[in-house]
Amino acid sequence: MILIVGSTGTLGSRVARQLLADGQRVRAMTRTPEKAADLKQLGAEVIQGDLVNAASLNRACQGADRVFVAAHSILGNGKYKSEYVDDVGHCALIDAAKRAGVSHFVYTSVYGTSPDSPVDFFRTKYKVEQYLKGSGLNFTILRPTAFMEDHAHNFNGKSILEKGKTSLLGNDTKPRNFVAARDVSKFAIMALTDSKLKNRTLEIGGPQNFTNNEVAELYGKLAGITPRVSHMPPSVARAMSVILKSFQPGISRIMYINSLPDDAFPEAFDPTRMLQQFPMQLTALQEFIRERIAERNGAAK
Numbered sequence: 001m002i003l004i005v006g007s008t009g010t011l012g013s014r015v016a017r018q019l020l021a022d023g024q025r026v027r028a029m030t031r032t033p034e035k036a037a038d039l040k041q042l043g044a045e046v047i048q049g050d051l052v053n054a055a056s057l058n059r060a061c062q063g064a065d066r067v068f069v070a071a072h073s074i075l076g077n078g079k080y081k082s083e084y085v086d087d088v089g090h091c092a093l094i095d096a097a098k099r100a101g102v103s104h105f106v107y108t109s110v111y112g113t114s115p116d117s118p119v120d121f122f123r124t125k126y127k128v129e130q131y132l133k134g135s136g137l138n139f140t141i142l143r144p145t146a147f148m149e150d151h152a153h154n155f156n157g158k159s160i161l162e163k164g165k166t167s168l169l170g171n172d173t174k175p176r177n178f179v180a181a182r183d184v185s186k187f188a189i190m191a192l193t194d195s196k197l198k199n200r201t202l203e204i205g206g207p208q209n210f211t212n213n214e215v216a217e218l219y220g221k222l223a224g225i226t227p228r229v230s231h232m233p234p235s236v237a238r239a240m241s242v243i244l245k246s247f248q249p250g251i252s253r254i255m256y257i258n259s260l261p262d263d264a265f266p267e268a269f270d271p272t273r274m275l276q277q278f279p280m281q282l283t284a285l286q287e288f289i290r291e292r293i294a295e296r297n298g299a300a301k
């Protein structure tokens, strides 16, 4: 039985569907079981659980031999502040997995994590990596770059397709790597099913790097429109991060990230080494955008 924490999310739902299609037994954890109705239909056991409720994590891990976690609360507030979910909650999940005798724990971290990252969320991911390594559990750590679904589409291109315009945060001179969640999902499945990936940390990225502006141009070019692109200067993003910090810590964090100089928080990735070790066809951003355009055209019919 494979427990998936974050089973309703962009990555977790793809991994759950693929595992079910491969005939694996899947337990899908969510705070809101109705959100996992599609997975239930596909044969998953759906269990209610919350990373801030340690008792629910003990129940979720009971009888699971493997755990895949793809949950986060980067934008969370109140009881779901990032430190409670991404730090304390993940450590509690690792403890629960250990108590339940789980044989392999696959953790989704993030590319660029380090103990001295300027961004607290990236330091938290590093801390949890260390906690997992010290737990005695077999582990695999995945460190993917920015998902196309969020960082190319939801935060940028979607609005170009819908309204012909987008607003970007920061200077926009920084090359960023974008990876499709379905490609990250392939690594998660490999980690869960191939014992050679035990006790390894994998850096995962897409085929190319783009600035956010280049992503906006690409959406415009492929959709045949000239998008209007506005920018929030880093100084304004920094001021917003300070103003929002106490009551919107998640949005404050995003503003802060976009106020940093490019070299303080690099996001480029070279996939050569990864592809030498794991030869595969990665999704190009152009292909991903064409799919979003086709989806939209299909929905408009």
Ligand SMILES: NC(=O)c1ccc[n+]([C@@H]2O[C@H](COP(=O)([O-])OP(=O)(O)OC[C@H]3O[C@@H](n4cnc5c(N)ncnc54)[C@H](OP(=O)(O)O)[C@@H]3O)[C@@H](O)[C@H]2O)c1
Pocket (backbone or CB within 6 Å): 005, 006, 007, 008, 009, 010, 011, 012, 029, 030, 031, 032, 035, 049, 050, 051, 052, 069, 070, 071, 072, 073, 080, 085, 089, 108, 109, 110, 111, 143, 144, 145, 146, 147, 148, 150, 151
């Ligand atoms: N998105 C990116 O660009 C990106 C890039 C690199 C790494 N990552 C990492 O990849 C992983 C998956 O990201 P994603 O973008 O696929 O996530 P997502 O779509 O934002 O979904 C978040 C998931 O986390 C679960 N979750 C949030 N708070 C929870 C809580 N208190 N208890 C239990 N579950 C909770 C949600 O489940 P319910 O709401 O159903 O409870 C949901 O399934 C995360 O670890 C993230 O940090 C993401």
